[in-house]
Amino acid sequence: MMPSLVPSSTVEAAVRFRRATRRFRPDPIQDGILERALELANWAPSGWNLQPTHFVVVRSPEQKRRLRAAVLGQKQVEEAPATVVFLGDLEAVRTHFEEVLRMDREAGANSADYEALLRKLVPLTFAAGPLGLGGLAKHLGVAAYGLFRPAPALSCLPAARRLWTARQVMLSAMTFMLAAASFGLDTGPMEGFDARRVREVVSAPRRMLPVVIVAVGTRAAEPKLTKTRLPLERKLHREQFTP
Numbered sequence: 109m110m111p112s113l114v115p116s117s118t119v120e121a122a123v124r125f126r127r128a129t130r131r132f133r134p135d136p137i138q139d140g141i142l143e144r145a146l147e148l149a150n151w152a153p154s155g156w157n158l159q160p161t162h163f164v165v166v167r168s169p170e171q172k173r174r175l176r177a178a179v180l181g182q183k184q185v186e187e188a189p190a191t192v193v194f195l196g197d198l199e200a201v202r203t204h205f206e207e208v209l210r211m212d213r214e215a216g217a218n219s220a221d222y223e224a225l226l227r228k229l230v231p232l233t234f235a236a237g238p239l240g241l242g243g244l245a246k247h248l249g250v251a252a253y254g255l256f257r258p259a260p261a262l263s264c265l266p267a268a269r270r271l272w273t274a275r276q277v278m279l280s281a282m283t284f285m286l287a288a289a290s291f292g293l294d295t296g297p298m299e300g301f302d303a304r305r306v307r308e309v310v311s312a313p314r315r316m317l318p319v320v321i322v323a324v325g326t327r328a329a330e331p332k333l334t335k336t337r338l339p340l341e342r343k344l345h346r347e348q349f350t351p
């Protein structure tokens with residue numbers, strides 16, 4: 109191995125410590141640690157700083173039992189002392205945009221010019237209009253424009269909105285898993301679930317998209333927690349994609 113020029117950091121240690129954990133010990137999580145990991149996850153970046161991620165922490169035996177059924181019986185949900193359901197608000201523009209603009213303005217994070225630009229671009233990107241027709245028209249318009257000039261991806265059609273939302277939520281979930289690892293906690297992410305039933309279990313409205321569910325606690329001695337990765341060289345491309 110090449111000698112490292114940069115001292116290894118907490119981030120590197122957390123990345124190496126984290127393994128998808130499927131068997132947990134019943135030990136409780138030390139007070140305050142889960143909240144610290146969630147506080148760090150809340151600092152994950154999001155497009156336009158719209159912050160669509162919501163976190164539902166499930167700890168009670170009754171809720172764990174119901175959630176386990178919705179995650180297709182995966183037992184880590186009942187074994188782990190806590191499980192976090194990561195939801196994405198599909199209407200984050202409506203629910204957060206003005207408030208985030210105000211907070212960023214008061215904090216001096218955005219110049220007046222940048223705020224004016226956001227006020228133009230964010231509705232243009234997301235607004236779908238009555239029955240989604242405005243969104244469809246915009247989508248077609250941008251597709252036509254894109255034949256001649258570089259055009260942005262819009263998030264005004266339902267599938268594109270879900271993709272946009274899932275992207276943001278995954279950044280929060282990954283930040284959470286690394287934060288938890290840095291505190292010595294294990295996590296197990298799950299995408300194998302019935303989204304409608306998950307929403308019902310946590311009483312979330314329809315606009316909340318369940319994106320990923322993460323069990324948290326201390327790993328039990330599993331038969332094998334080591335994992336492999338394809339060599340980086342197979343996936344690393346320099347300047348151009350090389351097949």
Ligand SMILES: Cc1cc2nc3c(=O)[nH]c(=O)nc-3n(C[C@H](O)[C@H](O)[C@H](O)COP(=O)(O)O)c2cc1C
Nearest residue numbers: 126127128129130182297298299300301320333335
């Ligand atoms: C988005 C996502 C969804 C996953 N869903 C499940 C799941 O439903 N059940 C499960 O047992 N593992 C799940 N995993 C764990 C992966 O199988 C695991 O991360 C992968 O095998 C790599 O192992 P490692 O995380 O230990 O490096 C999921 C991982 C990710 C990132």
